Amino acid sequence: MEKYDAIVIGAGVIGTSVAFHLARLGCPRVLVLDRTLIGAGTTSQSSGILRTHYSVIENVRLAQASWAVFNDFANYLGDGEASAGMVKCGYMIAAPEGPKLAPLAEALKAQQAQGIEVRLLGRSEATSLLPIARFDDAALIGYEPEAGFADAYLVATSFARAARHLGVKIMEGVEVEELLLADGKVSGVRTSQGVFHSDTVISTQNIWAKDIERWTGIPTPVVPERHSVLALEGPQAYTFKMPVYKDLGSPGMLYCRSYGGTQMLVSEGIVGETLPEPDNEQGDISMDYMVDIGEQVAQRFPSFDEAGVASSWTGVYDVTPDWNPVLGRLPDVPGLVVGYGFSGHGFKLSPAVGLVLAQCALGLPTEVDITPYALERFREGHLLTGKYGLGAVS
Ligand SMILES: Cc1cc2nc3c(=O)[nH]c(=O)nc-3n(C[C@H](O)[C@H](O)[C@H](O)COP(=O)(O)OP(=O)(O)OC[C@H]3O[C@@H](n4cnc5c(N)ncnc54)[C@H](O)[C@@H]3O)c2cc1C
Structure with a gap:
């Protein structure tokens, strides 16, 4: 004992x-x-994905305090060899006219009030940062340059x-x-x-x-809820310099980021498949699901119309009400x-x-x-x- x-x-x-x-x-x-x-x-x-963008202000505060750690990870841990595998490519989030527009405007303002660097981008500025995407339907585009992704x-x-x-x-x-x-x-x-x-x-x-x-x-x-992640192989590079993209205009509220080379990591930001028991073993990803996500991606990234699935996996969220x-x-x-x-x-x-x-x-x-x-x-x-x-x- x-x-x-x-x-x-x-x-x-x-x-x-x-x-x-x-x-x-x-x-x-x-x-x-x-x-x-x-x-x-x-x-x-x-x-x-690392961002401080949230519509719940309490989460913004936790994400902001966390960001300071990710940004200085080795020092914070007191381990010169530690790495979070961080790619500081920025986080872009856009909404068309419709129900997501007002919440986005409000959340961006709340982030700025917290002292977080967040800029509003015009369509051409957004295009210069993420040239593989189209922004012609975007009514509001927020950009958090310090965000990105890590491992x-x-x-x-x-x-x-x-x-x-x-x-x-x-x-x-x-x-x-x-x-x-x-x-x-x-x-x-x-x-x-x-x-x-x-x-x-x-x-x-x-x-x-x-x-x-x-x-x-x-x-x-x-509740355990299974979600699927796809790595799509496109014809054009989605480089580590290009921002993570959150598409509030897509039915699945997709998030997309570079997966290196010409690959894009993509997944949905909506409710997934409820599991009867907690289990993080790999689940099936149906062809219908892949086609659906592929179509949503092609709407935003036209050259990915021809993309193939390079790899895919499932993961389980611990979802509260x-x-x-x-x-x-x-x-x-x-x-x-x-x-x-x-x-x-x-x-x-x-x-x-x-x-x-x-x-x-x-x-x-x-x-x-x-x-x-x-x-x-x-x-x-x-x-x-x-x-x-x-x-x-x-
Ligand atoms: C597909 C997917 C994509 C995601 N994307 C993002 C993202 O982009 N950005 C983001 O911020 N978050 C993301 N998340 C969420 C994030 O990854 C998780 O919230 C986080 O990793 C959870 O960490 P954890 O320590 O709570 O859980 P876990 O990593 O699941 O750890 C829990 C551990 O508890 C152990 N355990 C449980 N019960 C017992 C027991 N009785 N005895 C002993 N050990 C036990 C398990 O073995 C397990 O190792 C994503 C999650 C998934 C699934």
Whole structure:
């Protein structure tokens, strides 16, 4: 029986970030447990897009604090060799006349009010940045030059490595089977490799967060939802210099980015396929789906009309009713802190979320106010629903 100051369940990009921050804040004995391998959950399936654009202002704050970390990653981790694999190509988001226009204008203004560099582009300026796309229907185009994409798996393994440097113990291939309570308070976990004691447990289990409900009886409003990502091989280069593009005018609210060379990574930003059980194994991608996405892409990128599918994969989102995470303590179980429900946009928030969950676990004031992300919001009706409708823009 081993005793720790904090135990983190899950070694995805959120759990490894929490572990690193716990150690950096001076928590001496931290244990991370993962049933599989570091980053092998949904983190390895991420498209990796980093932006601060959100229509929910709380998310803007978390994304902004996270961006500062991504931008100075090696220094922040104290590991000169660490890399987030960042490509700072900018993020462009456009809407035609219609229901997405007012929310876009409002969200861009809110970002600027937060001190984030965001510019409004004319159609010709947009064309010069992303010459392979057409903008003739765009009524409003926002551009965040400091945004881009990075590598979520690399970030998770870098957080893990930096955490280990600070003395954190990470055990892979260990499944947590039960949360142990004594007098109603957290006292540890029972696992496939025995019992580990701690008064503080942080669950970052993503689509497997329903375990919390099984262990504590507290409702965990999270649904596993499968999404597909395609890498299309086009005739024209989508270079690393060209911005990520969010197409609010397409039926699937597509996001597109360079995948190197003449390849484009593309996926939808709307509701996906609900799974009966959490499972991040690869699912089928139907030919109809590929044709549908191909047609939407060709509408925006005419030369991709002839594009072929170079590769494809599925990934699973941990979706909550308002498509935003649950962060913080569960007051009915003292000692338990949770971070789940990232609904397809948790990578870009992972540095700040790791910091605030670590601060919360240690009873410190949090860098960014996480009260709005409390589980109680679902009972009290204070949802954090984004203004673009359900989908991972939030
Ligand atoms: C297709 C796709 C595209 C995405 N694109 C983007 C994007 O462009 N930008 C963005 O910001 N976000 C994106 N996301 C979301 C982002 O990748 C996730 O929010 C983030 O990676 C989740 O990290 P996590 O640590 O919460 O979960 P995970 O990486 O899933 O980690 C959870 C871990 O917990 C472990 N675990 C669970 N239960 C137990 C247990 N009982 N015992 C032991 N271990 C356990 C699992 O093994 C797993 O390793 C995308 C997600 C997907 C699927």
